[in-house]
Amino acid sequence: MPCELCDDTGWKAVTANGVRRVVRCDCWRQGATTRLLDDARIPPRYRGCDLETFLTYPNDKLTAAVRRARRFAEEFPGGEAARKGLCLIGPPGIGKTHLAVAVLRRVILTRGARGLFYDTRDLLRVIRSTYDPSIRTTELEILRPVMKADLLVLDDLGAEKTSEWVEETMNLIVNTRYNERRATIFTSNYMDIPDDTDPNSLLFRIGVRMRSRLHEMCEFIQMDGADYRELPANGGVDDLVTLWKMRRKTLPSRAGRTARAQLREPAVRDGRADLKWPGGRAGS
Ligand SMILES: Nc1ncnc2c1ncn2[C@@H]1O[C@H](COP(=O)(O)OP(=O)(O)OP(=O)(O)O)[C@@H](O)[C@H]1O
Ligand SMILES: [Mg+2]
Numbered sequence: 001m002p003c004e005l006c007d008d009t010g011w012k013a014v015t016a017n018g019v020r021r022v023v024r025c026d027c028w029r030q031g032a033t034t035r036l037l038d039d040a041r042i043p044p045r046y047r048g049c050d051l052e053t054f055l056t057y058p059n060d061k062l063t064a065a066v067r068r069a070r071r072f073a074e075e076f077p078g079g080e081a082a083r084k085g086l087c088l089i090g091p092p093g094i095g096k097t098h099l100a101v102a103v104l105r106r107v108i109l110t111r112g113a114r115g116l117f118y119d120t121r122d123l124l125r126v127i128r129s130t131y132d133p134s135i136r137t138t139e140l141e142i143l144r145p146v147m148k149a150d151l152l153v154l155d156d157l158g159a160e161k162t163s164e165w166v167e168e169t170m171n172l173i174v175n176t177r178y179n180e181r182r183a184t185i186f187t188s189n190y191m192d193i194p195d196d197t198d199p200n201s202l203l204f205r206i207g208v209r210m211r212s213r214l215h216e217m218c219e220f221i222q223m224d225g226a227d228y229r230e231l232p233a234n235g236g237v238d239d240l241v242t243l244w245k246m247r248r249k250t251l252p253s254r255a256g257r258t259a260r261a262q263l264r265e266p267a268v269r270d271g272r273a274d275l276k277w278p279g280g281r282a283g284s
């Protein structure tokens with residue numbers, strides 16, 4: 001059925017202050033937003049993510065991260081809170097990707113922004129597969145949307161151990177976006193500690209130049225919480241709190257002596273100790 005307002009021309013007439021003019025029809029606007037969302041490459045699993053469905057529980061870091069993400073989305077582009085990008089860091093399953101996608105979708109829907117999502121490894125794989133020694137990386141067609149997106153989400157930074165090529169390519173992307181003042185939201189499992197010998201540090205994974213650039217262009221947000229993937233199907237906030245508490249007990253190096261004492265508790269001794277964190281997914 002053709003649009004009642006514009007008969008599918010995409011233009012409709014409006015009268016304002018006695019002056020009649022032609023503007024874009026609502027249906028066109030809706031179509032444009034749908035196209036923008038489709039172009040953003042958000043993985044199907046995350047297509048429904050928004051800030052409203054993100055569950056919070058008494059967890060200061062988590063609630064602060066959500067608040068910060070919301071402000072970013074509200075002030076994007078141009079506002080103070082969106083002047084820098086965000087770098088969401090923390091253990092698996094706490095909702096880093098969810099939060100990043102929620103912001104991305106929000107700015108697409110409310111600002112008509114050109115948004116783009118890439119898993120960092122996927123991006124590097126795509127660049128590699130189109131690699132042509134006769135073309136400089138800077139001129140790669142595939143990189144154009146990555147450079148030009150109003151907001152880019154680079155998910156799982158550091159998942160691929162850096163090499164000279166990776167570092168050069170990532171630096172090019174990050175630098176170009178930085179110079180053109182385009183915001184980027186990163187997520188990572190790797191702790192931002194200044195130890196370049198620890199294979200679980202972000203510094204070890206992405207190199208000193210990239211980390212330094214990142215600090216300049218992003219606000220680092222340390223997150224912490226329960227692994228949402230372990231929440232039972234009918235679980236709720238109470239279960240998240242329990243899961244989070246259990247997880248904290250398994251982090252003796254960070255939580256100190258009290259936690260080490262608690263490690264003797266049977267629930268933790270027999271329970272699933274999350275050995276990936278601290279340490280991200282070093283094995284993958
Ligand atoms: N607080 C939350 N409220 C609602 N859904 C959540 C929340 N946290 C996580 N999820 C959901 O749990 C799943 C895992 O979250 P997500 O993928 O964002 O975790 P992550 O922190 O990015 O993990 P990883 O480090 O493994 O990439 C997703 O389906 C996400 O939508
Ligand atoms: Mg993730």
Ligand SMILES: [Zn+2]
Pocket residue numbers: 003004005006007008009010011025026027028
């Ligand atoms: Zn119409």
